[in-house]
Amino acid sequence: MKPDDSLAGFWLETRRLTEAGMLRRLSGAFAGFIASLGTTTPELLLASSVLSELEGRGHSCLLLTDLAAGPAALLGWSEEDWQALAGTCAPLPKNAKGWIARLCACEQVWQVGEFDYDQPLVLDGERLYLRRYWRDERLVAQAIRERAGAAREVDAQAARRWLDILFTSARKAEVPDWQKLACAIALRGSVAIITGGPGTGKTYTVARLLALLFAIAGEEAGRQRIALAAPTGKAAARLKQSIDKALSELADRVGAALPLRELTARMGAARTLHSLLGARPDTRAFAHHRGNPLDVDVLIVDEASMVHLEMMASLLDALPPSATLILLGDKDQLASVEAGAVLGDLCHDAQAGGYSDATLRFAFEASGEQIPEQYAGSGSALAQQTVMLRHSRRFGGPIGQLALAVNAGDVTRAGEVLRSGDPALRWFDHAHQHHVVQLAVDGYQPYLELLAEGATGEHDAWVRTVLQRFEAFRILCAVREGEWGVEGLNDAIGQRLDAAGLLRRGGEWYVGRPVMVTRNDYGTGVFNGDIGLTLADPDRPGSLRVYFLQGEEVRSVLATRLRHVETAFAMTVHKSQGSEFRHTVLVLPQDRGSILTRELVYTGITRASAEFTLFSPTSAALGEAILRRTHRTSGLRGMIEG
Numbered sequence: 001m002k003p004d005d006s007l008a009g010f011w012l013e014t015r016r017l018t019e020a021g022m023l024r025r026l027s028g029a030f031a032g033f034i035a036s037l038g039t040t041t042p043e044l045l046l047a048s049s050v051l052s053e054l055e056g057r058g059h060s061c062l063l064l065t066d067l068a069a070g071p072a073a074l075l076g077w078s079e080e081d082w083q084a085l086a087g088t089c090a091p092l093p094k095n096a097k098g099w100i101a102r103l104c105a106c107e108q109v110w111q112v113g114e115f116d117y118d119q120p121l122v123l124d125g126e127r128l129y130l131r132r133y134w135r136d137e138r139l140v141a142q143a144i145r146e147r148a149g150a151a152r153e154v155d156a157q158a159a160r161r162w163l164d165i166l167f168t169s170a171r172k173a174e175v176p177d178w179q180k181l182a183c184a185i186a187l188r189g190s191v192a193i194i195t196g197g198p199g200t201g202k203t204y205t206v207a208r209l210l211a212l213l214f215a216i217a218g219e220e221a222g223r224q225r226i227a228l229a230a231p232t233g234k235a236a237a238r239l240k241q242s243i244d245k246a247l248s249e250l251a252d253r254v255g256a257a258l259p260l261r262e263l264t265a266r267m268g269a270a271r272t273l274h275s276l277l278g279a280r281p282d283t284r285a286f287a288h289h290r291g292n293p294l295d296v297d298v299l300i301v302d303e304a305s306m307v308h309l310e311m312m313a314s315l316l317d318a319l320p321p322s323a324t325l326i327l328l329g330d331k332d333q334l335a336s337v338e339a340g341a342v343l344g345d346l347c348h349d350a351q352a353g354g355y356s357d358a359t360l361r362f363a364f365e366a367s368g369e370q371i372p373e374q375y376a377g378s379g380s381a382l383a384q385q386t387v388m389l390r391h392s393r394r395f396g397g398p399i400g401q402l403a404l405a406v407n408a409g410d411v412t413r414a415g416e417v418l419r420s421g422d423p424a425l426r427w428f429d430h431a432h433q434h435h436v437v438q439l440a441v442d443g444y445q446p447y448l449e450l451l452a453e454g455a456t457g458e459h460d461a462w463v464r465t466v467l468q469r470f471e472a473f474r475i476l477c478a479v480r481e482g483e484w485g486v487e488g489l490n491d492a493i494g495q496r497l498d499a500a501g502l503l504r505r506g507g508e509w510y511v512g513r514p515v516m517v518t519r520n521d522y523g524t525g526v527f528n529g530d531i532g533l534t535l536a537d538p539d540r541p542g543s544l545r546v547y548f549l550q551g552e553e554v555r556s557v558l559a560t561r562l563r564h565v566e567t568a569f570a571m572t573v574h575k576s577q578g579s580e581f582r583h584t585v586l587v588l589p590q591d592r593g594s595i596l597t598r599e600l601v602y603t604g605i606t607r608a609s610a611e612f613t614l615f616s617p618t619s620a621a622l623g624e625a626i627l628r629r630t631h632r633t634s635g636l637r638g639m640i641e642g
């Protein structure tokens with residue numbers, strides 16, 4: 001890069017912000033890389049560094065109207081800090097049009113529609129992208145549009161006959177029966193989305209959808225290839241377990257009318273998306289892509305809210321056009337850690353419905369269910385293929401009421417439910433760290449007691465029980481650092497358990513240490529997010545192994561072979577997605593209010609199946625979090641609808 005005095009102020013300010021921890025080193029370096037590619041201007045550097053910084057915060061692009069208005073809030077900076085950086089590049093354009101004019105003149109920027117020579121920045125309307133994200137959004141939008149629009153011939157009468165068999169006529173919990181409607185609608189296109197909160201029956205429904213596809217496929221049924229997948233190993237194992245259970249109950253009920261055990265037997269294990277696509281070490285590329293597509297007819301993907309933009313693009317690229325994709329997930333949960341809020345974007349119309357006359361007619365013919373008038377409209381082709389399940393079957397109690405209030409942004413109601421005195425809910429504000437630690441000592445006691453007693457009977461069965469007990473309780477944090485973060489709490493909990501004689505922490509590895517895998521490791525077969533417990537190896541005295549529970553199955557790896565792990569008495573809410581604990585404790589930090597959002601609190605609450613405890617620095621902090629929505633800038637919705 002050529003030294004340029006006019007840019008000196010920008011670089012100085014960039015360094016100050018980096019040292020203050022407000023700007024990633026990468027964002028400054030990215031601006032430097034852009035500058036190195038050709039003639040540069042201060043505003044190009046400013047836009048590049050902001051774009052890169054926003055990418056690190058999950059946004060897939062930078063809206064130029066936001067840049068013109070000043071993106072301090074998006075960046076989580078004060079207005080003064082933004083002005084200090086922007087001031088080094090003044091005078092700046094006052095609106096998006098002005099920004100477009102300036103950026104178009106830069107050789108590092110490709111304006112969509114103009115001659116493309118692989119510039120790293122892409123300007124699509126008023127959105128500035130890193131090329132990779134623009135390409136991914138384009139791919140996802142195009143694939144989803146084509147799939148949603150590809151209407152299939154459906155024998156509506158046969159579908160209805162089978163749906164009446166598969167869904168019992170016992171008193172319906174909701175009218176219309178959205179589960180039945182979801183099955184009917186999924187028959188029509190090569191993509192369908194079934195969204196809903198915890199316990200609304202997404203897995204229950206998809207098991208019936210599989211049975212329905214099997215039933216109406218006739219002679220083809222025996223050849224149908226079905227794949228189950230999820231973003232994490234744990235979610236995949238849970239999906240398989242729930243589908244097997246639902247199909248086995250169905251098989252008992254429908255009997256010889258449909259050989260469902262044959263379907264279960266042919267389904268195989270559920271896999272992580274990484275493994276399904278054929279991830280390879282040291283490369284982002286997968287073995288499967290449009291040149292080597294997946295060998296499937298029906299692909300079910302659970303916990304789709306955790307699927308980030310790049311992964312969704314890879315998945316759609318690898319899926320043959322003839323295959324049906326069914327996405328299951330809760331659109332209101334936290335978006336993926338990486339850039340994009342794909343499920344949220346795809347489900348934009350889910351609440352309102354927006355069903356066309358043709359959809360209303362088809363849905364009635366194929367399911368016998370009438371979609372109420374209020375859900376009629378003129379939604380996109382994807383909206384016609386999306387169904388929201390609205391009634392929770394195992395989440396109606398106080399935890400469910402709390403989740404509903406939080407999701408609706410009703411701070412008063414959330415406070416009332418939390419203070420209702422119901423033993424399933426507890427709320428501590430103005431607490432100290434030692435209160436959380438004490439709760440952790442009590443919560444983890446059951447598995448530690450079992451460890452102290454030692455193995456009795458068959459070793460695997462004992463390990464399973466220890467793991468199940470450990471999985472019944474968890475501390476969830478909003479942040480990693482500090483005394484209210486994962487790191488501080490893991491340390492404090494470990495120390496206290498040690499002091500109480502419940503653990504003996506000799507070094508890095510010790511009996512009873514819970515760990516979370518932080519990177520996929522194909523050598524040992526463990527994946528990012530997997531959680532295991534360190535226990536003595538019964539066959540090699542003095543040696544430690546980490547045991548993982550996948551569904552009902554126990555598997556283990558020599559502790560010293562696991563290189564990317566961290567202690568997991570406490571974990572982030574992000575990492576807890578796809579898991580459920582009998583008692584979940586959510587710890588909100590004392591400062592860093594800006595990262596506390598409604599989606600984070602909702603995701604934390606919905607991890608609890610029987611008991612939920614909240615620690616918040618003040619009562620006001622909870623209200624502020626509930627009112628703060630996660631916002632991720634993306635152009636995906638516009639591309640799908642456009």
Ligand SMILES: Nc1ncnc2c1ncn2[C@@H]1O[C@H](COP(=O)(O)OP(=O)(O)OP(=O)(O)O)[C@@H](O)[C@H]1O
Nearest residue numbers: 179196197198199200201202203204205242393394
């Ligand atoms: N129509 C129904 N009739 C009877 N039981 C149902 C029905 N729908 C769901 N259930 C039951 O409700 C429970 C929750 O269903 P399911 O696990 O499918 O929900 P989910 O939306 O997949 O939940 P999660 O998001 O937690 O995975 C299960 O025990 C299931 O058997």
